[in-house]
Amino acid sequence: MLKQYDVLILGSGAAGQSMALRLAECLKVALVTKRELSDSASNWAQGGIAAVLDTTDSIEAHIQDTFTAGAGLCDPVATRFVVENGKRAIEWLIDRGVPFTREADSQLGYHLTREGGHSHRRIIHAADATGAAVQTTLSAQVRAHPNIDIYEHHIAIDLVLGDKVGQPGAGCLGAYVLDIEADEVVTFAARSTVLATGGTGKVYLYTTNPDVATGDGVAMAWRAGCRVANMEFIQFHPTCLYHPQAKSFLISEAVRGEGGLLKLPDGTRFMPEHDPREELAPRDIVARAIDFEMKKRGIDCVYLDISHKPADWLRSHFPNIHARCLELGIDITKEPIPVVPAAHYSCGGIVTDLSARTDVPGLYAVGESAFTGLHGANRLASNSLLECLVFGEAAAQDILTKPRQSSPVLPDWDESRVTDADEEVVISHNWAELRRAMWDYVGIVRTTKRLKRAQHRIRMLQREIHEFYSNFRVSNDLIELRNLVVTADLIVGCALKRKESRGLHHSRDFPDLLPRARETILRPPRKRGRR
Numbered sequence: 001m002l003k004q005y006d007v008l009i010l011g012s013g014a015a016g017q018s019m020a021l022r023l024a025e026c027l028k029v030a031l032v033t034k035r036e037l038s039d040s041a042s043n044w045a046q047g048g049i050a051a052v053l054d055t056t057d058s059i060e061a062h063i064q065d066t067f068t069a070g071a072g073l074c075d076p077v078a079t080r081f082v083v084e085n086g087k088r089a090i091e092w093l094i095d096r097g098v099p100f101t102r103e104a105d106s107q108l109g110y111h112l113t114r115e116g117g118h119s120h121r122r123i124i125h126a127a128d129a130t131g132a133a134v135q136t137t138l139s140a141q142v143r144a145h146p147n148i149d150i151y152e153h154h155i156a157i158d159l160v161l162g163d164k165v166g167q168p169g170a171g172c173l174g175a176y177v178l179d180i181e182a183d184e185v186v187t188f189a190a191r192s193t194v195l196a197t198g199g200t201g202k203v204y205l206y207t208t209n210p211d212v213a214t215g216d217g218v219a220m221a222w223r224a225g226c227r228v229a230n231m232e233f234i235q236f237h238p239t240c241l242y243h244p245q246a247k248s249f250l251i252s253e254a255v256r257g258e259g260g261l262l263k264l265p266d267g268t269r270f271m272p273e274h275d276p277r278e279e280l281a282p283r284d285i286v287a288r289a290i291d292f293e294m295k296k297r298g299i300d301c302v303y304l305d306i307s308h309k310p311a312d313w314l315r316s317h318f319p320n321i322h323a324r325c326l327e328l329g330i331d332i333t334k335e336p337i338p339v340v341p342a343a344h345y346s347c348g349g350i351v352t353d354l355s356a357r358t359d360v361p362g363l364y365a366v367g368e369s370a371f372t373g374l375h376g377a378n379r380l381a382s383n384s385l386l387e388c389l390v391f392g393e394a395a396a397q398d399i400l401t402k403p404r405q406s407s408p409v410l411p412d413w414d415e416s417r418v419t420d421a422d423e424e425v426v427i428s429h430n431w432a433e434l435r436r437a438m439w440d441y442v443g444i445v446r447t448t449k450r451l452k453r454a455q456h457r458i459r460m461l462q463r464e465i466h467e468f469y470s471n472f473r474v475s476n477d478l479i480e481l482r483n484l485v486v487t488a489d490l491i492v493g494c495a496l497k498r499k500e501s502r503g504l505h506h507s508r509d510f511p512d513l514l515p516r517a518r519e520t521i522l523r524p525p526r527k528r529g530r531r
Contacts, residue, residue: 001186004407004484006029008188011157011196013040015367015388017138022396024147032151034212037139047252048125050382051086057120069117069282069377071503072517082390098137102116115257115381117282123382128318153180159224171361173408178475185413192399199368200487204343205439206249208237214480215487217369221350226359229371229521230348232495233504238345239287242301243328255383260306284378284504287341291444303336347375356395364395377503427477448509455492494520
């Protein structure tokens, strides 16, 4: 089955949907998503979007805060590009009807909150469910647009490269995609393909990410010949709700921004001993502090307490957090919230330029799957949705400047040499082993010995998974596992190359900071094709 479009977008978060809407006025767009349109990390984002919107704030202050959080590794050109375009990105969302929280007596007309690492109140938000507000607004418009075709329950298997299909030098020409419900592979042909596939959180045992965050874009781009960078910088959100019935529910950075205090089980605060900024320190420092206290004292969690604030104020500012905690028997107006760190955000990814172009012609990467240089060694809170929107616009503008061409004709997916899988337990077992190894050996604090142990296990799993993939028909679980193991190998590879502790990468063997900040860039080996 061949489907032809001007643009193929893989992923339905803020990056993918905002791009689809910008492109669809002139081009025919296919939006492919693994589950429902709303299943993305963007939809789960609570805190908000950072941008310079108040006259007491400044572009330079936002840039400096980003640099400080990024531990000297932020690209100055990319950072300025994002920050300077932030206000326009917010105005575009407001024009689209996103219902940000208003504040009548403020100069802006909207309430701005503050989060860890920020020197000003610059986070525009929709209560404590900003991502859902953005996603819901954009999704309604994407569904209604006649030039956007949505393919839910479809997962990309691999990109189609001109060199592999008799069109040398043509770059990326689309992707092979599994229709999960029909259990058949569809060929999508497009002159421009966008990887907006999100993050890599499911490579870890504990994560705040949705189940779809399996590193698909990074793995596909790597196999296609793209460089990746800074994959060692995995941000662990310091405050994920710790409860046996709660899966991946994070407690927003804004809770600490609005005065929440981190405490030990006996009620003692500990952040003043770790950083002068206390609870408002950047996420990597807070996550390491919690990890340190938990390991030192042998405790399962710490507590985030904002019960000293008025109850009505808490219910209005954090309605979703209040409601979810209450469902689990925790009243945040009266008691602290049990929290633990969990894998949250990947600061590295596919190397792109300021137009979101990758090393492969016709292939773009936007959002968490991309490495733009903005986040450095640690993402500043609420800069991620901003990056999605700014680079989504930049990529759309670049695509729209290209002369319109007919979509290429591509060969069908070849299943002539494979059979149905005989032992699905291989997939589930390898999935569990991979995630446990990453959690145990490639976590918040690392050693060279642990990293090499992880690399050894990962490469054994890679061989098993490659053999399985080569002999059996693809399934959703197999595609995700194949991508996860590639992503895990890239994370460990980058971590082993960094001989220092910087930002989110903390090594006991190399505790000091090198005098010069350098990116960790990996280049793929020469590619060998299959199917």
